[in-house]
Amino acid sequence: MKPFTRLHSCTAVLAHENIDTDRIIPARFLTTTGREGLGRHAFHDWRYQADGSPDPDFPLNHPAAQGCEILVAGRNFGCGSSREHAPWALLDYGIRAVLSSEIADIFRSNALRNGLLAVVLGEAEHRYLLKHPHIELAIDIAAGTIELPDGGRFRFEIDAFARHCLLQGVDQLGFLQQHAPQIAAFENQRGAHA
């Protein structure tokens, strides 16, 4: 994973609450054995009309949302399944950060592991961003700050280890492997049960 320290981009807003993983990527696109190219299926049934053309009512199809790498989403984003295809699809679509007042557990952990910044904001900050779509934000992961166009600043917290991994581009499997001796010792100590 490449180190990820700052992000400067505009916001696209999906204000809907409880956007589930089936909406992020419908199950019929999960028959893949790879992880590339899923961006074209991101929000598929929401984004396209029946004839395959982009649905102008879908907020991410709005001209001002084009190229925006920050997704501001309604409460409880990413609920539902554990499919990692959801963050893969968002990243491939071009989203690099998701901001909400609540993000479902498995989605959040999948996102962070793939270098998709998933940030839980306070209610007031969240409301502000929902009400002001398509604004430029500067996110500083090390400092834990989001800078608004008017110079205002929001603070955010993410898990210390997740932040470390993003900033340094840490390979978490490598980190686990470094503890192979402890894992072996644990197995031995459990003896017959292990």
Next chain:
Amino acid sequence: MSANKRTLLDKLWDSHQVLAETKSTPGILYIDLHLIHEVTSPQAFDELRMRGLPVRRPDRVLATLDHSTPTTPTDDLGQHLYANAEAAAQVQQLEINCMQFGVKLHGWSSEHRGIVHVIGPELGATQPGMTIVCGDSHTTTHGAFGALAFGIGTTEVGHVLATQCLLQRKPKNFAIHVEGKLPAETSAKDLALHLIGKIGVNGGTGYVLEFRGSAIRALDMEQRMTLCNMSIEAGARAALIAPDETTFAYLKGRPMAPQGEAWDRALAHWRALPSDEGASYDREQRFDAADVRPTISYGTHPGMVTTLHAPVPAPRDLQERRALEYMHVESGKPMAGMPVDLVFLGSCTNSRLGDLRAAAELLRGRRIASRVRMLVVPGSVAVQREAEAEGLDQVFRAAGAEWREPGCSMCIAMNGDLAKPGQLVVSTSNRNFEGRQGPGARTVLASPRIAAASALAGCIADPLQFARAQTEQAA
């Protein structure tokens, strides 16, 4: 918090902690059982290949085919009729991966193939005191045995394959007490929907739920699995029910359960697992089982629930309004009576023998309404065989339903079994998200009894109406 009084979660966590978490690093948690299936594992095996790593403990991995497998019989040449070439390739990839990495696969020829959360318990692979993971959010099902079981992403599937461990922070503990007796014509499914309606689809986020109380103790293992299965729909990381005599009786003699002396040793260990008297939880909430009514969903997430005859509540916000529009549901009117196109009896929530029996009891000697198509998809080959031995397949067939091969089928609709746009499906599965059962499909979550009654009536119906007729007939 008293230091030496521990909850079930505490005990499970402590006994699997390879390394304790600190402020700056998560803990390392050892995983006893890793279940895998074709959809969320291929990229994890690729990662291992890329790094030149073996599977650390192939003896702790169980694989099966369930999500993208067809539920129709093979053709004249014995070929499986996949929905598309990609689905076939995905299944084939799992077969190759299991062979190359030495993992046991319950594939097409196995007597134990089935939905991953149905076969684990059925084989006795799922046991109290274990940590269990799977690249699937409904892994919460296995918590019914007093095992810490949760869904993980594909990257983590790779972590477990390579190291048998996960980087984890300990979740918080949420005790849900359900006391009293569930009324007649209600089941664990009604209880699950009732509870999600109360605590909300995000009410469990960050928590492991522990279901406690007399109503929980009274549930059999299949019902406990149904309840734990649905807890992810409240956003919970996992669910737990303390193991007891019901648990042990279910497990005894199953192929992968300990035998002989090992059984006695295991039993002693399992009996020590329940939360200590006076152990404290981060959060607690009490419910009365007597309040539960036959419950169904009316919206597009599992928290939008109502009882059969109650008027659908008015939308509280724009999204609920949109959900009602999508569902063609009118607030102020009851769901009962709404015309039904499809009935799906299946999924890891409700595809076990008890579920099939409950539905068959209503269908016996009757015909489903002509407007309705009903799919009955047993959870595993073993369930299928047992049901056939009892003649349940004949009951379903005679009623006009389709008796299918085991798999996830219309729960996730990625194998070709799906509803057409606009069709209303009464489904015993767990998710009613927009498009979950096919683009534009409208899903109503319900128990097997409500599903069967609705198939008979051709509209959403109360099982009581048919159960009563049955008793009268008998009298």
